[in-house]
Amino acid sequence: MINRTHDPELRSWIESANAPGCDFPIQNLPFGVFTRSAEGSPPKVGVAIGDFILDVSACVQEGLLDPSPAADACDESAINRLMARKPSALSAFRSELSDALSAAGSVGERARAAASRILVERSDAVMSLPAEIGDYTDFYASVHHATNVGSMFRPDNPLLPNYKWLPIGYHGRASSIVPSGTPVHRPSGQTKAADAERPTFGPSKMLDYESELGFFVGRGNALGESIPIDSAWDHIFGFCLVNDWSARDVQTWEYQPLGPFLAKNFATTISPWVVTSEAAEPYRVAALARDANDPKPLPHLSSDEDARYGGLNAFLEVYLSSSSMRDKRMDPVRLSRAPFNQMYWTVGQMLAHHASNGCNMRTGDLLASGTVSGPENDSRGCLLELTWRGTQPVTLPTGEKRRFLQDGDEVIMKGYLEADNRPRLGFGECRGIILPAA
Ligand code: CA
Secondary structure, three states: OOOHHHOOOOOEOOHHHHOOOOOOOOOOOOEEEEEEOOOOOOOEEEEEEOOEEEEHHHHHHOOOOOOOHHHHOOOOOOOHHHHOOOHHHHHHHHHHHHHHHEOOOHHHHHHHHOHHHHEEEHHHEEEOOOOOOOOEEEEOOOHHHHHHHHHHHOOOOOOOOOOOOOOOEEEOOOOOEEEOOOOEEOOEEEEOOOOOOOOEEEEOOOEEOOEEEEEEEOOOOOOOOOOOHHHHHHHEEEEEEEEOOEEHHHHHHHOOOOOOOOOOOOOEEEOOOEEEHHHHHHHEEOOOOOOOOOOOOOHHHOOHHHHHHOEEOEEEEEEEEOHHHHHOOOOOEEEEEEEHHHOOOOHHHHHHHHHOOOOOOOOOOEEEOOOOOOOOHHHOOOHHHHOOOOOOOEEOOOOOEEOOOOOOOEEEEEEEEOOOOOOOEEEEEEEEEEEOOO
């Protein structure tokens, strides 16, 4: 439901939140876990606003927010307890946060007077993972990505027969999910060149990124029960950016017959701010219209509401900065920008499918969309596609060529929710630099 917290006219008393292009205007209010870098204070839950973080527990102490289970849940080092609240309680909490940050009204007035005690500059804070992530599942929901990748490996038969009937996914690994800014070592693994007789073990030579949208489960479902497609959004707490780092040479050798394993589980980077599904509400759009020849999804994966509002008008961008570019003080170069509304499967369909066999989803579980690629060449969300398996290298502003990632390369992902006559909401950044193999 769209409410007054989404009002495009709302302004904050924090000026940087009103600046055009700011990721975190007052209509966004994403949650994350921060630590003040100057002090030895423990990590806790905050809300990004402009260039600042609102310290929620400090606001309660100042009497700017009513004590409530939602506010109380922010005095913790993960947002899990907050995520488990009912959507109605979360919505009431969002209204209170919006009032405290609003340039109009008496609560905002009092909050402004307490600014030095309730705000932390984002540049003075260290962000951790937002949630304790019990399980992580990765999908493959872009038909453009699946078709491009499929056609490299199976030119005559890019899409397997199940693709248009169910959202393909695999169980990833939660232990190696790291927050933005964590360096990633080049993984070593077993690879076999097509013409080699035997495999060898060593650092991956085909390291890649995958630009994805992640979504966190808020309230889960009991083991044995399912999540009906039209309830799926009630179980989605919010969204973040995901970089599913992938070692393509390891993947090629290991992926059959059970799918990705060590090619993917050495690291997954996520952005630290979780943009709530309530904030995303005005940015919901129709799901991708299927081709007339495509099958209609089975009833448990299909509904009028999901067809009308199951899509999300998000755009994901990928930037790259080589160490030589940083030495020359060049800005990172944009490699791609991809529309999320071109995904073949919606987030609701992915979640409903995941729970359709009675698998219990738990608060804090992370699901990711799979590489977000659109139909255009510059909307391909990984190097495998952008360079067509290394055959068409990209040229960086220094003249350097990239087929896959080199040591010292930094990958920076950004993303936005966009709608006519509404402020753009940013997801913040998801960045990681490649270190040599350990
Ligand atoms: Ca992936």
